[in-house]
Each structure stands twice: as structure tokens, then as C-alpha cells.
Amino acid sequence: MACVPETICTHLTLGTLDVCPYGKESSCSTTVENDNARRRHHRAGNELAAAAAEQRRRWGYSPELMLCDDPWKITKKLTQSDLGYLSRLLISKDLAEDLVLPVLTPEQRVALYQNGTQILIWDMDTQSLHYLVFKFWVSSRSYVFIDNWTKDFVKRRGLKKGDEIKLHWDPYKKCFDFSVLYSN
Structure with a gap:
């Protein structure tokens, strides 16, 4: 049949x-x-x-x-405050809540509001691995990457006001990829 x-x-x-x-x-x-x-x-x-x-x-x-699509959804043109003495990269609340918080573990989310949580950052341009602390600053109600931002990124990469950087979550490596999109 x-x-x-x-x-x-x-x-x-x-x-x-x-x-x-x-x-x-x-x-x-x-x-x-x-x-x-x-x-x-x-x-x-x-x-x-x-x-x-x-x-x-x-x-x-x-x-x-x-x-076909550009995965670099977190882009930022650096301001003087990103490069100054505070040693922090400010991320807009919308981007942080939509693109960073969802990839954090529950433990990392709790730590975010206390001392911050350590985040792995892969610099794609220099093929180097770095750690930054992602934290919610209650005083300004903003999200920031701190600790080693100035040393590992601003000084090492020679970043200046007006440079545009980009971040992207890599679900396979479980870290953020970093790149300089535009440099003055």
C-alpha cells in the first residue's frame, strides 16, 4: 500500500x-x-x-x-562626566532596564542595588577581557558601570568627549562586548 x-x-x-x-x-x-x-x-x-x-x-x-540587523543596541556618545573624576559610565535608565537587567541573574539584580555586581566586558577591538561593576546609584536614580572604567577603558583606549562607544550582550560568552564606534 x-x-x-x-x-x-x-x-x-x-x-x-x-x-x-x-x-x-x-x-x-x-x-x-x-x-x-x-x-x-x-x-x-x-x-x-x-x-x-x-x-x-x-x-x-x-x-x-x-x-541583517545591528545588534549594538547600547550606544553612547561619551560626555565629560563619563570621562571625569567619578570614574563611571552612565547608562540611560531605559537602556539599562531593557537591555542590561534582563541578562542579570537574580543574585546579580539584588547586588545591583547594594554594592553593585561584577560584569564581564570583552573589548572586541583589542581582544582583551575586563571587569566593571554595574550599579544602581540611588542618589541620582541612574545605572552606571564603575570600578576600572577610567583605567581599563578611558585611559587605555584614549577615549575622549564625543567618542561613541557601543555595548552588546553576547549570550554565548555570557558577557558584554564593547567596541568604539567612532573616535574623534
Whole structure:
């Protein structure tokens, strides 16, 4: 018996065949199995679509379209206060809450409001690894990267007012990638 269009043949064949090459003794799946597989596939597709939608909402890009979209959603033109004696990089509240907080562990989120949480930063331009502390400053109600910002980034990279930097969360390395987009 040949496979009918509503069923799936479980035999592997090369080429395109409209019927099962094994005839009556075929172990083609039944329509019920096909319907169950279709429902499972549909549910899995919905879960993937929801995850992709969350990625698009948070980062503004889809992992499936990464080659077409710019993943660098945290960009900042450096101000004098980012380069001054406070030794901190100020991140806007919206960017921090949309793009940084969601990638932190629950423990890191708690620490964020106390002493801060250590964040791994990979400088893509110089291929070097650094640590900064991400913290919420209650006094100014702002999010900042502190500790070693001036030493490891401003001085080492020769950053100046007006330079534009970019950050991107790398889910595979579990760290932020850093790069200088534009330098005066």
C-alpha cells in the first residue's frame, strides 16, 4: 500500500517519490500520528516565535536575523562626566532596564542595588577581557558601570568627549562586548 498525502512515510529515500517504495509492508505513520506531530511542531514553533519576539522587543533584533540587523543596541556618545573624576559610565535608565537587567541573574539584580555586581566586558577591538561593576546609584536614580572604567577603558583606549562607544550582550560568552564606534 502506498503512502497517502495525509500520512508521512518513515522510510528514508533519495529523490522525490510520491509513494512509499516498500508498498504494502510499509510502516508509514498514520494520520493520527501525523496530526499529533503537526500539533507538537506547531506548539514548538509558537514557543520559538515567543522567544524570538521577546529578543526583538528587548534587543531590537531577532537571533535568526542577526546577519541583517545591528545588534549594538547600547550606544553612547561619551560626555565629560563619563570621562571625569567619578570614574563611571552612565547608562540611560531605559537602556539599562531593557537591555542590561534582563541578562542579570537574580543574585546579580539584588547586588545591583547594594554594592553593585561584577560584569564581564570583552573589548572586541583589542581582544582583551575586563571587569566593571554595574550599579544602581540611588542618589541620582541612574545605572552606571564603575570600578576600572577610567583605567581599563578611558585611559587605555584614549577615549575622549564625543567618542561613541557601543555595548552588546553576547549570550554565548555570557558577557558584554564593547567596541568604539567612532573616535574623534
